[in-house]
Amino acid sequence: xxxxxxxxxxxxxxxxxxxxxxxxxxxxxxxxxxxxxxxxxxxxxxxxxxxxxxxxxxxxxxxxxxxxxxxxxxxxxxxxxxxxxxxxxxxxxxxxxxxxxxxxxxxxxxxxxxxxxxxxxxxxxxxxxxxxxxxxxxxxxxxxxxxxxxxxxxxxxxxxxxxxxxxxxxxxxxxxxxxxxxxxxxxxxxxxxxxxxxxxxxxxxxxxxxxxxxxxxxxxxxxxxxxxxxxxxxxxxxxxxxxxxxxxxxxxxxxxxxxxxxxxxxxxxxxxxxxxxxxxxxxxxxxxxxxxxxxxxxxxxxxxxxxxxxxxxxxxxxxxxxxxxxxxxxxxxxxxxxxxxxxxxxxx
Ligand SMILES: NC(=O)C1=CN([C@@H]2O[C@H](COP(=O)(O)OP(=O)(O)OC[C@H]3O[C@@H](n4cnc5c(N)ncnc54)[C@H](OP(=O)(O)O)[C@@H]3O)[C@@H](O)[C@H]2O)C=CC1
Ligand SMILES: N[C@@H](CC=O)C(=O)O
Numbered sequence: 001x002x003x004x005x006x007x008x009x010x011x012x013x014x015x016x017x018x019x020x021x022x023x024x025x026x027x028x029x030x031x032x033x034x035x036x037x038x039x040x041x042x043x044x045x046x047x048x049x050x051x052x053x054x055x056x057x058x059x060x061x062x063x064x065x066x067x068x069x070x071x072x073x074x075x076x077x078x079x080x081x082x083x084x085x086x087x088x089x090x091x092x093x094x095x096x097x098x099x100x101x102x103x104x105x106x107x108x109x110x111x112x113x114x115x116x117x118x119x120x121x122x123x124x125x126x127x128x129x130x131x132x133x134x135x136x137x138x139x140x141x142x143x144x145x146x147x148x149x150x151x152x153x154x155x156x157x158x159x160x161x162x163x164x165x166x167x168x169x170x171x172x173x174x175x176x177x178x179x180x181x182x183x184x185x186x187x188x189x190x191x192x193x194x195x196x197x198x199x200x201x202x203x204x205x206x207x208x209x210x211x212x213x214x215x216x217x218x219x220x221x222x223x224x225x226x227x228x229x230x231x232x233x234x235x236x237x238x239x240x241x242x243x244x245x246x247x248x249x250x251x252x253x254x255x256x257x258x259x260x261x262x263x264x265x266x267x268x269x270x271x272x273x274x275x276x277x278x279x280x281x282x283x284x285x286x287x288x289x290x291x292x293x294x295x296x297x298x299x300x301x302x303x304x305x306x307x308x309x310x311x312x313x314x315x316x317x318x319x320x321x322x323x324x325x326x327x328x329x330x331x332x333x334x335x336x337x338x339x340x341x342x343x344x345x346x347x348x
Pocket of ligand 1: 017019022023044045072090095113115143173203329330331
C-alpha cells in the first residue's frame with residue numbers, strides 16, 4: 001500500500017509591529033530559529049509598512065521597510081489575516097495597545113512587549129483576560145521582567161490554590177542599571193544616555209524616569225495576582241523635574257541635566273551613609289506604590305547587578321519567607337527571546 005503523504009504543518013501569517021531595539025532583535029532570533037510554520041507577511045514601524053503575502057525573510061525586513069509604503073501607525077492588518085494568525089506588538093504605542101482586544105476578537109493571537117495592553121486601563125486588561133483562550137492566545141511574557149518567569153509563577157501559584165499576599169521588587173532594568181554602584185560623582189544625565197544606548201530604556205526615557213514603566217509592570221503583576229487595580233491606585237514617586245516632564249521630545253536630552261543635582265546629591269548622601277538607592281515597587285496590604293528608596297547594601301532588593309530585576313512574592317505557601325526571582329529585566333536579546341517563547345507556545 002502506498003504511504004500517505006505526511007500532513008503539512010499549518011502555516012500562520014505573522015505581523016510584526018515595531019522594528020526598533022526589540023523588533024530588530026526578534027527578527028534576528030527568527031532568522032536563527034527558522035520556523036516553517038510562521039510566515040512573516042506584514043511588518044510596520046510608525047511610518048512605513050511592507051506587505052509580502054509570499055513571506056518575508058526576517059533578515060530582509062529592515063531594507064524592505066526602508067523602501068516600504070506609507071503607514072498610519074494604526075493596527076489594521078491585511079484582509080487575509082484571520083483566525084489563527086499572529087500579531088506581535090513590539091512598540092510602546094498606546095494606539096496599538098487599544099487594538100489588542102480588537103485583534104483577539106478577530107481570532108488573532110497577540111504577542112506583546114507593549115505593557116499598555118495589560119498594564120494600561122483596567123477595562124482593557126479585563127477585556128483581554130476575557131477574550132484570550134487556547135484559540136486566541138495573549139502572549140505577555142515580555143511585558144514584565146523581559147521574560148523572567150514572574151507572570152508564569154504568579155499564575156502557577158494561583159492555579160495551585162495560593163492567595164498572593166504581597167509583591168515587592170525592582171522592576172525596571174533601566175533604573176536598576178542607573179543606580180547600580182551610583183554614588184553621585186558622575187552626572188546622572190550621562191548615565192541615562194548610556195542606558196538609552198544599551199537599549200534598556202523606553203522609546204521616551206521619561207517613561208522610565210517618571211516611574212510610569214514600573215507602575216505599568218506592578219499593575220500587570222498585581223492584576224495577574226488577582227487584584228483588579230486601577231492605574232490611579234498606584235502611588236508613583238517620579239524622578240522627573242517639572243521642566244523635564246514638560247519638555248518636547250526634541251528637548252528631552254538637554255533637560256536631562258536637571259536630574260544631575262537632585263539625584264546626584266541623593267546618591268552621594270546615600271553613599272556617605274553606606275547605603276544604596278533602588279527604585280522599588282510594592283504591592284501589599286498597605287496598597288501599591290513605586291518610588292526611590294534608600295536601602296542597606298545587603299538588602300535583598302539591592303543585591304542584583306546591572307539591569308537585574310529582583311522580585312519577592314509572598315503567598316499562602318510562601319508566608320514566612322518569600323519566593324524570590326532575579327535576573328536581567330531589560331535588553332533586546334532577553335526581550336526578543338521572551339517574544340519568541342510566546343510565539344512558539346502558540347504553535348505547540
Ligand atoms: N528595550 C527593552 O529592554 C524592553 C522593551 N520592552 C517593550 O518593547 C517595546 C519596544 O521597545 P523598544 O524596541 O526598546 O523601542 P524602540 O523605540 O527601539 O522601537 C519602537 C518601534 O515601534 C515603532 N512604532 C511606534 N509606534 C508605532 C505604531 N503606531 N505602529 C507601528 N510601529 C510603531 C517605532 O517606529 P519608528 O521607528 O517609526 O518610530 C519603532 O520601530 C516597548 O513597549 C517596551 O516597553 C519590553 C521589555 C524590555
Ligand atoms: N524600559 C524597561 C524595559 C523593559 O521592560 C526597563 O528598563 O525595565
